[in-house]
Amino acid sequence: EPLLSEKDLTRITIGSEDDGNGDDGEATDSPLPDDLTRDALELPELSEPELARHYTRLSQMIYGIDSGPYPLGSCTMKYNPKFTEDVAALPSAAVHPDRSEASVQGTLELLYRLQDYLGRIGGMDAVTLQPPAGAAGEFVGIRVAAAYHEHNGEGHRDEVIVPESAHGTNFASAALGGYNVVSLPSDDEGRVDLEALEAALSENTAALMLTNPNTLGLFERDIAEIADMVHDVGGLLYYDGANLNALLGRARPGDMGFDVMHYNVHKTFATPHGGGGPGAGPVGVVEKLAPFLPAPRVRERSEPSQSGEPVYERFDPEHTIGKVHGFDGNWLVLIKTFAYIARLGDDGLADASASAVLNANYLAEQLDYDIPYGPFHHEFVASAGEQDAADVAKRMLDYGVHPPTTKWPEIVPEALMTEPTEVESKDTLDRLAAAFNAVADEDNDTLEAAPERTTARRIDQTSAARNPRLSWQALSDDS
Amino acid sequence: EPLLSEKDLTRITIGSEDDGNGDDGEATDSPLPDDLTRDALELPELSEPELARHYTRLSQMIYGIDSGPYPLGSCTMKYNPKFTEDVAALPSAAVHPDRSEASVQGTLELLYRLQDYLGRIGGMDAVTLQPPAGAAGEFVGIRVAAAYHEHNGEGHRDEVIVPESAHGTNFASAALGGYNVVSLPSDDEGRVDLEALEAALSENTAALMLTNPNTLGLFERDIAEIADMVHDVGGLLYYDGANLNALLGRARPGDMGFDVMHYNVHKTFATPHGGGGPGAGPVGVVEKLAPFLPAPRVRERSEPSQSGEPVYERFDPEHTIGKVHGFDGNWLVLIKTFAYIARLGDDGLADASASAVLNANYLAEQLDYDIPYGPFHHEFVASAGEQDAADVAKRMLDYGVHPPTTKWPEIVPEALMTEPTEVESKDTLDRLAAAFNAVADEDNDTLEAAPERTTARRIDQTSAARNPRLSWQALSDDS
Amino acid sequence: MRGIERRDRSRPPLVMHGSHTTGSPYAPHTAEDRTAMLEAVDAETVEELFDIPAAVRFDGQFDIDARTERETRRLVRSVLGQNDDRTELLGRGHYGYYIPSLVDHLADRSEFLTSYTQYQPEISQGFLQALFEYQSLLVELTGLEIANCSIYDAATALGEAATLADRVRNTSGHRVLVPERMREERKSTLENYVAGTDLVVETYPVDDGNVDLAGLEAAVDEDVVMVYAENPTVRGTIEEQLGAIGDLAADVGAFFALGSDPIALSLLERPADVGADVVVGDASVLGLPTSYGMGLGLFATKEDYLRQVPGRLVGVSEDATDRRAFTLTLQTREQHIRRERATSNICTNQAWVALRTAIHAAVLGPSGMVNLAKRAVTRAEALAERVDDIVGVQAPVHDRRHFREFVAHVDQPASAVAEDLERLGFAVHVVGDHEIQLCVAGVPDEELDRFVEALEEVAR
Amino acid sequence: MRGIERRDRSRPPLVMHGSHTTGSPYAPHTAEDRTAMLEAVDAETVEELFDIPAAVRFDGQFDIDARTERETRRLVRSVLGQNDDRTELLGRGHYGYYIPSLVDHLADRSEFLTSYTQYQPEISQGFLQALFEYQSLLVELTGLEIANCSIYDAATALGEAATLADRVRNTSGHRVLVPERMREERKSTLENYVAGTDLVVETYPVDDGNVDLAGLEAAVDEDVVMVYAENPTVRGTIEEQLGAIGDLAADVGAFFALGSDPIALSLLERPADVGADVVVGDASVLGLPTSYGMGLGLFATKEDYLRQVPGRLVGVSEDATDRRAFTLTLQTREQHIRRERATSNICTNQAWVALRTAIHAAVLGPSGMVNLAKRAVTRAEALAERVDDIVGVQAPVHDRRHFREFVAHVDQPASAVAEDLERLGFAVHVVGDHEIQLCVAGVPDEELDRFVEALEEVAR
Structure with a gap:
């Protein structure tokens, strides 16, 4: 299929006065003086039938989950239920992020209930839905850990331990958070080497990031001991949610001793990957880390409305790290996540x-x-x-x-x-x-x-x- | 792609008591006595992901208008604007045909306005939207002609003249209406042979069915004379709307002397053909034939509502031929037709x-x-x-x-x-x-x-x- | 790699007369293209290409405003927005079952939606297979060997059944018998279909909702060409003597035409087992949401009548490499080949709706279809019991088993009850001076609860 | 031809514990399949396959009810139905332009929606080409040579710009300068992105909406790594001295990062012409409807920084038969290869939104994009003029040219005005004690007329 630009390129010249020179393409009268505008814009100008065919043909050159099996380890490509697209397309979902709380109670309730669902599923006490992808969730986890240590006067902790078999984002997110990354070898059986972990842990340890089951699909059987070891040196235990689809209803990160985790909603809750994104990477934490989560979160107000209905409101956690997204994350993806969980139960x-x-x-x-x-x-x-x-x-x-x-x-x-x-x-x-x-x-x-x-x-x-x-x-x- | 039945066939046995015999497939408790029910139902039982792939793959084995050019003469395959699908899917369009007039004013107004649009475009005085396809429209035209002649005491007219180059439906619709079909040869230039027409016309002529331009794409230049000849023997002139896309804004069947016509909405107004249908074949007629149209049509009530808004109502034409569809035709197709016309103007x-x-x-x-x-x-x-x-x-x-x-x-x-x-x-x-x-x-x-x-x-x-x-x-x- | 050229892509309209200033948004010609094309055909203007005598030329305007896509969407939304939102307990041949989301997503794929009839089967295998599977679904549901790809709706399918009976019955008969209680619209459509034949439509009596067998027996004679019955009936009752009706028809060599639909057929007696020669009805009860009566004419019959069947048929064949392939077949029955001797005038049909119905049935599977049918019985009868407890209401009126809907007697005038219910947000049928008809299809339980409360309020 | 076998397709859930009675509707296993599969893996139950120590096993319930598809749709509809329907005159970084129907219909094709990142380019050419075309769109709009496939949104793109500046500037500097008036959320996100570096975020003053050039000059020194400005500004004013800002940054070897969006860039000064080193912003102003702040991070920069760019890049190459082919390239910058030395931690991005944006831009074409931008100026300024005529309102507050939105002074307390407007069906920003901000993007003229009337009513 030719490029759009090979089908057409039309140059529109922009000027406050039409110079009448048609050779240079179409001219357009500008409402602004020339020094505030560009000179021209040159892009393909094609009709709807031509575009329909262009993109239909492009789509026919793509293998999707509806084409056949997609067994990408760790990437978890599962079927995306069609109905979740319909609910995300509801006109009532199309609200601006700066709307008053009173006028978007529906949106706030959905976010509140999704926070709650995810907390139960992960065994976590508090959840933020703001991170727009798994890696963004990791970064939030790292930032929350940093803020927690700082708050406790332990700002000196400058190391994050990551198993060598971990997802590349773990390393990169820790590094983006300013940490030195300590790489941890596996033992002969493909799991965390406890001796190596012992050696790596120190008073400088801010956190250990783990996936469980790990990238070999193996459950870290020593997880309770690992948690104790990390906590003993004052570190936090981070759960990479990429493999949570293996554990639903069988084990919860919170119960295993993890302090903070992210959820990859397209890996666990069937939101479509869209050829690269958008995703969502909500982060759950235990109670002691809740005050550091990004702002705002959503809670139920203590006083219901006059009619007795619950009222939802935004609030900033006490020691919040602030924002990691310009607004509140990938809302349309969060709707699909909520719908999937509510469907399956x-x-x-x-x-x-x-x-x-x-x-x-x-x-x-x-x-x-x-x-x-x-x-x-x-x-x-x-x-x-x-x-x-x-x-x-x-x-x-x-x-x-x-x-x-x-x-x-x-x-x-x-x-x-x-x-x-x-x-x-x-x-x-x-x-x-x-x-x-x-x-x-x-x-x-x-x-x-x-x-x-x-x-x-x-x-x-x-x-x-x-x-x-x-x-x-x-x-x-x-x- | 294998057939659904090659992927699975599951037999559900139906009985008022479960006979506990699992060999025969699943048994189901019936709320009805056995003599009112069938014994079993055997069909494919597949999951949503399997079905999504089945039909996605089937779709990939079809050439559609979004795949490339589709130059089917007389079948008029044109691009179908996507937005018309959206308006046909509006929840407010999903109403039952037995709803009270007062509660479906939106539907009635749309039908009324579409009747009006089509009347203007065809130069016709009255329009019915009931026929669910072009051939059904032809049949309505034939039935209306028959009722008209009958009403005038001319029930003896038993011939419909059809040019030999006409669409097969013309012959079949006339035959279904009980007429003898008189086939009319073309002249050397591919148009109606006036001498042959003269010979074919008689006091038994009920109607002449014409396409204009004809199936060779030629305009019947003698249309005014043809109309006079047909009218002179007391016959009616029928316009097959299959080729109306050639004439929009240049000529109207009503102005050419046609008494009755059908519109093929997918040929002229870009509704999708759907691999065979559904279509819609509205019929327009001149004033004298209006009393014979199918029931009901829609009109504006002479007294508006208390707030001054127009009120729409159904009515049965005085000498209506009755119904040609169980309800009011292919409503979802009519919405798309209306939207297309309103878009183009x-x-x-x-x-x-x-x-x-x-x-x-x-x-x-x-x-x-x-x-x-x-x-x-x-x-x-x-x-x-x-x-x-x-x-x-x-x-x-x-x-x-x-x-x-x-x-x-x-x-x-x-x-x-x-x-x-x-x-x-x-x-x-x-x-x-x-x-x-x-x-x-x-x-x-x-x-x-x-x-x-x-x-x-x-x-x-x-x-x-x-x-x-x-x-x-x-x-x-x-x- | 193709070079990139700059072109003038402005699109002045081709139209010349009047105040035209914009063209079709779906015609892609640029001014440059237009010039080149006109030059190629040796014309100065497009108008020259129209070979229309001045006497019949149209120089006026339709006076229809052009709109942007957004404006058009707003227009339709605003017009249709005048439809009141009501919980519909309406049925009588058109039903609003829940349509699984998958149906829309798959059927809306443009290859399905925008393709033409499969006259070139080599590039239409996917649609042909889907229609073949639809035919197979109906074969299983009816037990008859042949099902076509669709007729417009239940009423027109009934009309086609009568003309089929007329063609294949070797009697000189001309009477078509239909129950005295059926939708008038279906009967009227049937009458139009047989208007060009010698057939006449007559009614036979009904007893407490169902066929009055004795009355039917009295009406049947050698002059009868077809007997039509419905199961369930228009009032929702389930026929108990279908086999006997079939026998009565068979005895005089008449066709037995049975009206039903895919959900009812999932549970009720199989037409082949009661002697049906043809089954008609509305198959879009699966596949289409409530759509103001738009339908899908189900048409199935016996193998004996194969070459007299109306409408399109998909069959299996082989391609040049001996692989299985699907194709439209037996087209010599159809109007585009046989013209006035065709088995029907039908051309455009409801193929895309048939696709939707096939997908919906596949989503349900046989267990889901049977369950849906069972719920049609249990929920209707449960609602009848509940409204029967209301002061001023007796239900069901007919002492029969019910499917999906039933008639209730109201002490108040039925039209007043219906109007009051409408004010409370519910739409019901008025089917007698003191009779309303209630249908549970597609109505959630919570809504039925609210309805019972509303009826309590207005019925006393 | 495959034979047709009868199988037991019932689907009892695999789940054993608690009261589980139903399984995932999206797991296709039949009981028969399950038995065969368990046998193949030599297990009695699925639970045996879970290698989880008892101590950390979860034996509880989430207490989340399962629902049918229809019930789930009703649930979401009912929850979201609590959102009030308002005409939104809201902007400040998130806009609700009309999205042509074609965008949904094409982008929703499941091949686009359900595919993964294009790590196997041979079966992903269509998506790669679409992303390549998206990159090209941004190259034309910005005049910079490199655009990536997307960052999450405008705020995170700004964060990535700062870390890029930190990597490529050869200064020891650590100050990032941003205008004192910008969305606080963007600034806060930027602060989180630089929290792991030596960078600090500082503000420079603003003069009547636009950059206070003298104030900026005073703030700029050799320690500055990046200067960020927006055009249009958060209050909708159009910057008049972008070139001078670029010069100030260039003079000290600092990055000039410009925040904008594709519609503004269609008309306003081209970033390359004013010395921008990087352009960030929200590209989903085309392609996405109002969606509670969901966005598409635009990220374009100069060729010089190619190997330091964050995020995915699609490039052209050739396949084994020398035909042109598209592929993700320069992946050694990315986290899955370079781990902690990657240019960013981003993995999942907003690719599908980029597709939507590319389609929307293609539907508009350059003429449509320029027109949309011109209307952003003319309609905003026209509305400002109209509300300025209202007693108790003065607009615009800033004596500048405006794009899409502007700030109005209200004599009444702004929060009271906003609340009153909300009751009348309109949502506006409160940006000061007596300042409201109004945006015309996507609001039809009729609605603006109604708004002016409403403001007249509440502002006096």
Whole structure:
């Protein structure tokens, strides 16, 4: 499909007086003096039918969750219930963030109830919905931890410990928060090495960030001891919610000793990923950290309305770190989160985890690839062995399925990190396993030549990075 | 994509008592005695994610107007503005047909205003919106004509004259109305042969059905004379609205002497065709036929409401033929029709016809195929000459475009009846012409082997008709 | 890589006369394109291309204002906004069941919504398969071997049934028998459909809601071409003697046409088991929300009548590589081929609604469909019991089992009760001087609770 | 042809403990599947697969009720239905422009909505191209060479701009200067973003809405890392001396960060022409309806800083057959590769909103965008003139040109005026004891007429 700019580029010149020179494109009378305006704007000018076709065709060159399985380990691509789109599109949801509290009681109630839902699910005492993504949630957690330590006169704590197998965002969020990142090796079984942890912990420890189950899908069995160790040196325990879909109804971060956590709503509560976002990364904390959460949160007012209805209000936590988003986060995503939880309830959420774990175990059982660590929960990491994991992924595309996450965590050589989620049927898992196993039998030449059956064949990453062309203007300069 | 039934079939047995026999599928307690119920129901039982993928994949095996040009002559496939879907989905549109007039003033006003719009556009005095499709509109026209003649003591008129190049529905609708169909040959120039018409007309003529421009895209220049001839023998002149998109703002059936007409809303007013329907076929008539229209129509009450607002009411025309639909037609389609007309207004409608005619003429100019008749308006009929027109169509699929209507009208050998509509850009027309011309250069072997690049290759029609398998149950019997 | 050119993309309208200043927003021509195209066709203006004699040229205006998309949306919203919001306990052939969100999201995909009839099956396999699955759904529900892709609605399907009976019955008969209680609109539509034939429509008596079997027997003779009955009936009662009705028709060689719908058919007697020759009705009871009577004509019949069936049929065939493929078939029955000898004049049908119905049925699955049908019985009968407890109301009027709806007697004039209910936010049918009809389809329990309270208030 | 088998498709939940009786409606397992799968993994129950020590096992309930889809929709509708319907004359960084219907219909196609980040570009070309086109749109609007695929919103984009400045400026400086009048929320977000660095945020004075150039000059020294200004300003005034601000920053080697949005950029001075090093702001002013502050962080900068840019970038490359292809590029800047040395911690961004913005911009075209911007000036200034005629109101407060919004002085207490307006159906900002701020974006003319009447009523 040609670029929009290859279909048309029209230059509109802007001036307070029409110079009558049509050669330069269309001129427009400006209400402002020329020194306050730009000279021209040059963009594609196309009709609705042309645009409908352009974007329809683009959509046909995308694999989505409605196309087939999407077993991206740690990324948790699950089916997005369609009805949540409808409720997010309700006209009553379209309110401005500066509306008075009295006039947006519906919005405030939904936010309040979602805070409450998430607190129960995570075992947390207080929740903020403001962070617009998981990484933003991590950053809030780090900032809250910093503010807590500072408040307690322990501003000297300057280290955050992160397992080497953790998500890249953990490192980056801690660093953005100004912390030195202490990397923690895994033990032979793929879990936190307690001796190494002991060695890493000190009076400078601000927090330990953990995912549980970890990125190998393994539950950190020593979590209670880990929590004690961290708390003993005065540190806080942070839960990365990326893998919460494995535990719903079986275990709660709060009960395990975590002090602060974020929720990835698209990973756990089925909001669509939208090709990269928007997401939402609410943060839950235990009581002692609640005063530091971002402002505002929502609470029920102690006095109900005259008619006895509850009244909701915004409030700033006592020692709030302030804002991490210009307004109150990704509202439309939060509506979908609320609707998903309200639809499934206790039983549905617990069943989602059970099915996700069963699916991962069943799929693993069918694979010819070696899976070095276990027992795993909702995801597992197979090893491509002599094959290059990235090539394996490219070849799987030829079998009409989306490949797993590859090459990570490094603890497994040529990692194939696989998470089918609860939404795949046995038939689909069998088909997916067949694709894995077909590729496992193929030689490296075949893998390197893959993919063959996709819209685009293997794309040259080196050329893209060496000679960055990041806009159609850059292409035009080329020619 | 497998059939739903190949993914699952579950048998639910129905009984007032559960016989506890799980082998036979799920049993269900019935609230009714067994002699009032069926024994079982066996259908696919699949989950939402499975169904989302099933129908998403099916959709990916369909060429729609958002995929590319669709130059089906006489079928008028034009772009469907997306916003009309939104207004048809308004919750306030979802009312039951048996609601009281006072409580559905919105619906009645919309119907009233659409009747009025259509009357102005067609030059007609009264309009019914009840017919759910063009052919249903033809049937209404025929029934109205019959009732009119009957009312005037001329029930003996038993012939309807139809040009041989007319749409098949004209013949069928007249026959369904009980008329003998008199077929009228074309003259050498592709228009109504006045001598033949003279010969066909008689005291038994109930009506002459005409399309103008006709199916060759030619305007019937003698329309005024034709109208006089028909009226002179006491017949009525019927306008088939299929080609009205050629005339908007340039000529009106009412002004040409037509007494009754139908409108094809998807051909003229951009409602989507939906893979076959639903459509709507409103019928307009001159004053003398208004008393015979189907019941109910909508009118403004002579006394407004207390607040001075107009009040709308249903009424039965004095000599109404009664009903031709169980309720009031395809309401959701009528909303889209109203919205389209209200969006375009006079200028937009006139421009649509102008662009449609320009597009047809421009496209024709680019083609290597012979076009025997002209000057044409919104559509033209080329001849594939030595090639088989149906094969030409199959081969065009390989060039990624939808082919024209073929093999009809028979007056042109191996007809390629082509109508680009106003929504195609010059670029698209050039691309379409290139496809036509590429096929024109190819040999018959290539054409007969086509299509090669489609989801399904050439499909065997003979086998389908000789051994009809019209359900998955029929397939199951096979095996 | 294509070069990037700068073009004048202004879009002056092609229209010349009057005060026209804007064109169709859906016609993409630029001024530059227009000039080039006119040059190519050797014309100065587009008007030259119109070969219309001056005598019949239209020089006026429609006087219809053009609007922006936003203004048009506001206009429609404002017009339709005058519809009062009511809880509808309305049925009698049109029902407002909840439509799962998935139905809209899938059916609204533009490939489904914007494609044409599948005359080029090679690029329409997806829609053909969906329609084939729809046909299969009806085959299972009716037990008959053949179902078409759709007729407009229940009334027109009934009309087509009568003309089918007329074609295939080898009698000289001309009487079509229908129950004395049915929607007048259906009967009137049927009368129009048979107006061009020798058939006449006559009624047979009804006994306490259902068919009066003795009365029907008295009406049936060798001159009868078709007997039509409905299950459930227009008043919501469930027929108890369908087999006997079928026998009466069969005895004289007449067609037995049964009116029903997919939800009722999920639980009630299977038409094939009671001798039905054809089943008609409104299939959009699944798939369409309340839509002012828009429907989907269900049409199923026996294999014997295959080549006389009206409407489109999707069949299975093979493509050139011997893979299974779907196609419209037996098109020689249709008007575009057989013209005045076609089995019907139908062309455009309700295909997209059939798609919606198929998706809705698939979402429910057989268990969901049977459950919905069971609830139609239990909820209707429970409501009848509750309103029967209200002073001034007796229900149900008919001593029958009920499906989805029932008639209640009110001591007050029915029209007054209905008006009072309307003021309280409820819409009900008035079906007699002292009879209202109540339907539970799609009405949530909380609303039924509120309704019972409202009826208590107005019925005394 | 596959045979048709009959299977037990009942779906008892996998869940064992407590009173669980239903499962996830989005998990497709049948009882038969579950049995087979458990057998395959050699487990009796699913619970065995959970390797969780008893001490940290959760045996309680969340006490969250399950609901049907319909009930859930009713719940959300009923909760949100408590929001009062108001005509919003609200702006200050979040705007409610009309979104063309095409945007929803295209962006809601499930391939766009339900796909993941394009880490497998070979099956994601369509989304990558759309994002590439979005980047190109911003390049044209800003005149800067590089635009990323999105940051969360205007405030977080500003935070990222400061950390970018900190990385690329070769000074030892640590001061970030922002105007004393800006949204406090943006400033607070910026402060959190720089909390882990040596940077401090300080304000510079404002003169009658715009930058006080002399005051800024006095504040700027070699210790300054970044100067931030907005155009239009938070009070809707149009900056007149952007070039001079850029010069002040350049003189000390500081970054000039400009806050704006795509509509303003369609008409107002081009950032590249006034020396901007980075442009931030909310791009969802096109593409998103009013959505309680949800946004799309616009982030564009100079080519010089390419390898220090935060967030995802789509570039052009070639595939194995030398055809043009799109791919995420320069990923070594990102957290999943460079971890704690990444240019930002951002991972999930606002890609789908960027798609919507790109589509909305394409629907408008350059002529539509410029027109929308011109109307932002003319309509705001026209409204200011009209309300200035009202007794008790003077507007605009600032003697500047205005874009989209302006501040009006009211003789009555502003909060009382706002409350009275709310009762009449209008929402406005209170920005001072006697100051209200009014925004025309997305408000139809008829509503503005009604508003003027309402203000007349309450302002006297």
